[in-house]
Amino acid sequence: MKSKSLAKWLISGPPLLYLLLFFAIPSLIMAFAAFRFPGDYGGLMPLTTANPDTGATELLINFGNWRDFLTLENFQRFFDEPIYFELFVKSFWYAGLTTVICIVLAYPLAWLIARSPRKTRDLLVLLVILPFWSNFLIRVYAWMIILGPQSYFSRALNSVLAVFGVEPVSLLFSQFAVIVGLVYVHLPFMVLPLYANLEKHDMALLDAAQDLGANAWQRFWKVTWPLSLPGVWAGTALVFIPALGMFAIPDLLGGTNSMMIGNLIKQQYLDSRDWPFGSVLSIMLTFTVLLLAALAAWAGSRGKDKR
């Protein structure tokens, strides 16, 4: 018994320690930072100082003066200025749209892979993850070229539009370009969990559904789709959450009006050096995502009870 629990700790200990050191503790530091004042030259207002005589570190904050060091002002600012809320809404919209487009594109692809002969299947999966072998930024730069005004793609598109008397469009530096980039980067994360799910489906169920009078459309919506929901949810989590925090793609492909929360957070930390407000934004983002996940789980369990 004893040695068994020891073995358990030996196995799960290192990853737990890793998560504690590099995830839990930084998150707590960030959460605490949200309640502090920015420093005079950015960063955080210090809570400690070096004693000029001894050089020893001394705590400045104490039970009498903590109000000079801790504040709710950062949160106040978030809720007072509607622009931040609007940015949240827009980011959720981008991430949501990206997720939906990824589902629509990934589903047929995942189905095709899952129904291919064993050998082809492995090759196709390899092709799906192939883009990961080249650097993320290089792939986004490639999109800058593809969508740029001088690209064959843009020129072909605009000459077609000209036939219909439509003004030439500029693809790059637009919301369109941001969505294209987000979908492109996240698509494999939707394909893989969907494939893993669809591959396990029992084809006899589709035969049974057809035998019992279901046409192709009904077979999909009554059998395949509900059984694939775990895969859809896994893919959604893998696409929606990273897409929500993405800043590189709006930076590179977006225009002035396609900023996302990620850009704002990055701006606060790196450009304005307002760490407390950056922390507030990060916390609000995490909080909203958790709230949504809880709501989804609750709705899911309620739906199950009803059945």
Added chain:
Amino acid sequence: MALLEIRDVVKTFGDFTAVNHVSLAVEAGEFFTLLGPSGCGKTTLLRMLAGFEQPDSGEILLDGKNMAGVPPEKRPVHTVFQSYALFPHMTVAQNIAFPLKMAGVASAEIPKRVDEVLEDVRLQQFARRYPHELSGGQRQRVAIARALVNRPRLLLLDEPLSALDAKLREQMQIELINLQKEVGITFVYVTHDQGEALALSHRIAVMSQGQVEQLDAPETIYSYPKSRFVADFIGQCNLLDATITEVQPGRMKVEIEGVGTAEALPVAGAQVGGKGTLTLRPEKIKLGATLPQGNADEVHFKGRVHDCLYLGDVTIYIVELDNGTLVETMLPNSGSGKAKFFDDNDLVELAWRFDAGHFVLA
């Protein structure tokens, strides 16, 4: 007019012929069984009836209508799959409601219809369970209920009991017979288990290598197999190679190779010199230390007990005839309280009525 008519149907996969010129007719209300060893084309034939496969040639008529080109979802035919294929994300009630919904039955009427069929298969209290919460036998009944609920013209069952253990299988067989009587729907049942086929069916088509070998009532198939294959496949049977030596009205003589002459019922096409097999069921053979001679209707041989198999209710005695041919016989262990009447190497006599042996031409 027959409910289902299969006319000269052929189905090949590549250069392999899975179903080879099959013709048969199934009457409304019949419990019809396709029986044959694994790989003989039963499932393929069933899938053509359901519409999942198209015949290469030949026709399938249901109620006189040619089914060519009619997709499975449009046929008034439902299938009970070997794996049951219950929808895991639906409760028992939802599974059973599925075909009703697909058929556009008014949603107000669905619960009533589901309850009725649940009662038929005695699963009322399981309506809200999911398939994974049921035993094998219960899943089986759900699959049957689901296929029956909107009263198909034809119910196809592909080895539906093969996943159950022996005890449960026997119980389900009785339930199936009763259910079929009750609902009056025509069943086409596929099995490789001859006992099951004999117990359940009104008529049996014995299949071998894509062809129908014999189509008859169970008693006929058992007592008068038309070929050596059927005799061998159905039940235990002694197969004695023999040649016809004399044909008279009502009786003929055959020479069992190296054993002697025996009388048998004449068969169609019998001619002197015709070669074939005398098929003889173990339970039709009398066995004794000495048996009364002189009955003109009886065939008589002497032998020596080669092996005994004690089975509880009966003991099987394998008797070696003079030339080394082994004949299987059996004696019930009823009455005397004895477990065995003979031991290995005992000298015994065999006898059977001349019409118990059934001759099949090669």
